[in-house]
Amino acid sequence: xxxxxxxKVIPCSxxxxxxxxxxxxxxxxxxxxxxxxxxxxxxxxxxVTGDEEVKAKMKDSGCITVDGCPKMCASxxxxxxxxxxxxxxxxxxxxxxxKGKKFGSPTELSDDGYLVVEEIAARIETRINEIA
Amino acid sequence: MxxxxxxxxxxxxxxxxxxxxxxxATRKVLEExxxxxxxxxxxxxxxxxxxxxxxxxxxxxxxxxxxCDKLCAKRSTEKYSGRINGSIDVxxxxxxxxxxxxxxxxxxxxxxxxxxxxxxVAGEIVKxxxxxxxxxxxxxxxxxxxxxx
Numbered sequence: 326x327x328x329x330x331x332x333k334v335i336p337c338s339x340x341x342x343x344x345x346x347x348x349x350x351x352x353x354x355x356x357x358x359x360x361x362x363x364x365x366x367x368x369x370x371x372x373v374t375g376d377e378e379v380k381a382k383m384k385d386s387g388c389i390t391v392d393g394c395p396k397m398c399a400s401x402x403x404x405x406x407x408x409x410x411x412x413x414x415x416x417x418x419x420x421x422x423x424k425g426k427k428f429g430s431p432t433e434l435s436d437d438g439y440l441v442v443e444e445i446a447a448r449i450e451t452r453i454n455e456i457a
Numbered sequence: 458m459x460x461x462x463x464x465x466x467x468x469x470x471x472x473x474x475x476x477x478x479x480x481x482a483t484r485k486v487l488e489e490x491x492x493x494x495x496x497x498x499x500x501x502x503x504x505x506x507x508x509x510x511x512x513x514x515x516x517x518x519x520x521x522x523x524x525c526d527k528l529c530a531k532r533s534t535e536k537y538s539g540r541i542n543g544s545i546d547v548x549x550x551x552x553x554x555x556x557x558x559x560x561x562x563x564x565x566x567x568x569x570x571x572x573x574x575x576x577x578v579a580g581e582i583v584k585x586x587x588x589x590x591x592x593x594x595x596x597x598x599x600x601x602x603x604x605x606x
Contacts, residue, residue, distance in 0.1 A: 335471070336471060337501045338469040338471060338476075338480065338501070339499050339501060339502070340467055340469055340480060340483065340484065340497050340499055340500070341497055341499050345499075346564075349469070349471065350563060350564065350565075352471065353471065353562055353563045354563065357560075357562065357563065366471045366472060367471070367472065368468065368470040368471050368472045368473075368476060368529065369469075369471065369500075369501055369504075370468040370469065370470055370476075370500055370501075370504070370529035370530055370533065371470065371472075371527060371529050373501075373504040373529070373533060374527070374529050374532055374533065376527075396502055396505070396507070398499070398501035398502050398504070398505040398507075399501060401505045402501060402504055402505055405505075431484060432481065432484040432485075432488065433564065434564070439565075
C-alpha cells in the first residue's frame with residue numbers, strides 16, 4: 326500500500342454547533358482549493374476505527390487539526406491514532422476577533438461564517454507551506 | 458417525567474460526498490422533522506470518550522448514518538454503547554459513485570441534485586425512526602450525569 330506524504334488536515338466537523346461546520350469548511354477549502362498538492366484530509370470517523378489501513382496512513386504523519394470547541398476532539402483522536410499533531414487550530418481563537426457577528430448555523434454558514442473560514446484556511450495554508 | 462429521545466450519529470466523513478450528505482441529512486431531520494425529540498450526538502466527542510454521549514447511546518435508541526460502506530459511525534456506536542437500533546448506509550441510497558465522490562464535498566459546491574440526495578437520505582432516517590420499537594425509548598430518563606440512568 327502506498328502512503329502519502331501529504332500533510333493531513335483534519336477537522337472535527339462537530340455537528341451540533343456552527344463552529345464545527347466552520348472547522349470542516351476551512352479544512353476542506355485548504356485541501357481542495359489552496360494546497361491540493363501538499364495536503365489532504367482523512368475522515369475523522371475513519372481514523373478512530375483503528376482499521377489497519379487508516380492506522381498505516383496516520384502513523385508518523387504530520388497533521389494539522391481544526392477544532393470547533395474547547396473539547397479538542399480532532400486533536401485528541403488524531404493523537405490517539407498515532408498521528409503527529411504539528412498544529413492545533415482552534416476556531417474560537419479566530420472568532421473572538423469577530424465579536425457580535427452571526428456565523429450561521431451548523432447546517433449553513435453566513436457570509437461572516439465564510440469570512441472566518443477564509444481566515445482559518447489562510448492560516449492553515451501558511452502552516453502547510455512552512456512544513457511541506 | 459420520561460423524556461422521549463432518539464439519538465442520531467452521523468459520520469460526517471470529510472473525504473467524500475457521502476459524508477457531507479450524511480451530515481446534512483442528519484441536520485435536516487433535527488431541524489425540520491419534529492416527529493420525536495431527536496438529538497444528534499457529536500461523533501468525534503463520542504469517540505474521544507465523551508461520557509454523556511456514550512451514556513445517551515446506551516440508554517436511548519440510536520441510529521447511525523454513514524456516508525460509505527466502511528460504516529464508521531455504526532461500528533463506533535456498537536463498540537462503545539453496545540448496540541445500534543438502526544443504521545443508514547448513504548452509499549446504498551445515492552450509489553457508490555456519488556458517495557465516494559472526492560471532488561464535491563464542501564457545502565458551497567453542492568447543486569440541486571445533491572440537495573435531492575439529502576432529502577432522500579433524510580427520508581430514510583425518518584423511516585428508521587418510525588421503525589423503532591416503542592418500548593426502546595418509552596419510560597426512560599436521562600440526566601447526562603455519567604451514571605447511565
